[in-house]
Amino acid sequence: MIITKPKQLMMNSSKKLKIPLSVPTIRGNELKYIKECLEEEWVSSAGKYVDKFEKEIAGFTGSNFAVACVNGTSALHIALLLVGIKPDDEVIVPVLTFIASVNVVRYVGANPIFMDCDEFYNIDSNKTIEFIKNETIFKNGFTYNKKTNKRIYGIIPVHIFGNPVYLDELFEVCKERNLKIIEDAAESLGSTYISGKFKKKHTGTIGDIGCLSFNGNKIITSGGGGMILSQNEEYAKRARYLTTQAKDDGIRYIHNEIGYNFRPTNIQAALGVAQLERLSEYLEIKKKNYEIYKREIDKIPGLRLAPVPTYANCNYWMYCLQIDKDVYKKDKEGLLIDFLKNQVEVRPVWQLNNKQQPYKHCQSYKIEKADELSSKTLNIPCSVSLIREQIDKVLDILKQ
Ligand SMILES: Cc1ncc(COP(=O)(O)O)c(C=O)c1O
Structure with a gap:
């Protein structure tokens, strides 16, 4: 080479x-695909490369569904809405992570609870389980924080620097306690488990939803970009709806909910497709x-x-x-x-x-x-x- x-x-x-x-590192088909977008005049937030990027990321990660977003932060933001985090809820997040993993909790009006990390810079699974067991109670199907009496409705394990979070037991505890798992896999595209409960699975495909980032500093980039991964078709459909301004009728412009302009452009996706090839x-x-x-x-x-x-x-x-x-x-x-x-x-x-x-x-x-x-x-x-x-x-x- x-x-x-x-x-x-x-x-x-x-x-x-x-x-x-x-x-x-730009050394593949990036220019060729972008040129194609320009020549075909498909430059905005729809086009064949957006579809292709989604399909190929789903195929690569083994995820049933993938919905492209304008960046990783918007993917996480939508993920929290999809699982139903509400204002005043609480969400467990690692204290050591890029601030975007935490800001999204506030975007939906919830509050973070910070957890320590383990030797791999990831959220400490054992301490998190200890916290859930000792510092919360389970009531009417939900987990409540003993200290604040607020509902804790989710956790964001972040696969820091590409290291997969140890999830085996934590996953079970979260299921028992009805805590939604939103994996922040922004940094870990290509990381997989080789043993344990999630053997052979890609990060981002284990929790209720996983999110990727294709920012310029990531292992592959689409300039700016993100992806929502899910095994649940309803989540994927709703993600597509919310990220395209919640458009219910594209001819008459009817919007029955408040949506977001969170889709990537065809140009971004073209770059992403070329990068994914490498x-x-x-x-x-x-x-x-x-x-x-x-x-x-x-x-x-x-x-x-x-x-x-x-x-x-x-x-x-x-x-x-x-x-x-x-x-x-x-x-x-x-x-x-x-x-x-x-x-x-x-x-x-x-x-x-x-x-x-x-x-x-x-x-x-x-x-x-x-x-x-x-x-x-x-x-x-x-x-x-x-x-x-x-x-x-x-x-x-x-x-x-
Ligand atoms: C852990 C983590 N979460 C979320 C993000 C946000 O992604 P983006 O920059 O694509 O919005 C990043 C990186 O940029 C990140 O490193």
Whole structure:
């Protein structure tokens, strides 16, 4: 396979490489399909590529239904409406996730309850079960929070950085307690379980609904885009209805509900279809680069590359460097500055959501691991287009 040098690398001198964190790789039929949309004048939020993208994502993930959205956030927003989360309900969410997973809870007027994470940065299943068993009661078919007396009607497990959330027992508890599961699989397209109850299943196909994102930094992109996955035809039909302005009569423009303009354009979908053609190749590259990084980083005292779960095949979307500052003699912030000085883009994990201004007042449950991991983790360059020279540059900075 020919690996072309990323533009950034060609534009800079070899001394000062600019290495981005996660950028798209466009090396397939992207232009061809987009040109076709333009030539056929199908540029807006309908067209053959939207249908094709949905069908192909459904086929790839093994989902019965897939409904395309303008981005991952809108997919999650609609998902919460579909399962029937109501204003004043509560929804269990991980404290460590991109804020979009939490904002959508507020979009529907509900409130988040923050859960700690496990060693894979994912919502801690055991602690969540402990919370449900000890801190809630089950009454008239619903789960109520003992502290607030509010109904808890859902949970959003987020497959952080592509690592599938351990769901085996949590899934059962949620079913017993009538808690709707909305999987945020924005980062985990291509990740599957290899053991346990959900063996061979793709993330996003286990809960009541799953949502994907095709933002520019994801493993494949449609520029901006999202997808609602469901096994339930009613959810899929309603998702299509709500995302197209709840149009009941397309000729007379009759709308019996308040809908949303959440469909992607044909151009976005064309880009997505071309990207999806390369996904298997991208998954292999991501894994191979993870292994190179891991072999070298784990040799450096005080550093390690975060492991991935053994119960799953990950898509290795984002690589997490963990720093033991006492051994390495430098902390996350120090290393961040070193990278930036060398024009290498790295990123600390998101500020925890219980510390974000709009959510400081919300309930949190035993947040410990998330604090620890966020204090010592940097995401390091992981684009599919990463070449060995760039990986070596990252390693050199770490070794200095
Ligand atoms: C975990 C998670 N959830 C939701 C989103 C929202 O997706 P989008 O940016 O496509 O709206 C993202 C990423 O962008 C994400 O990483």
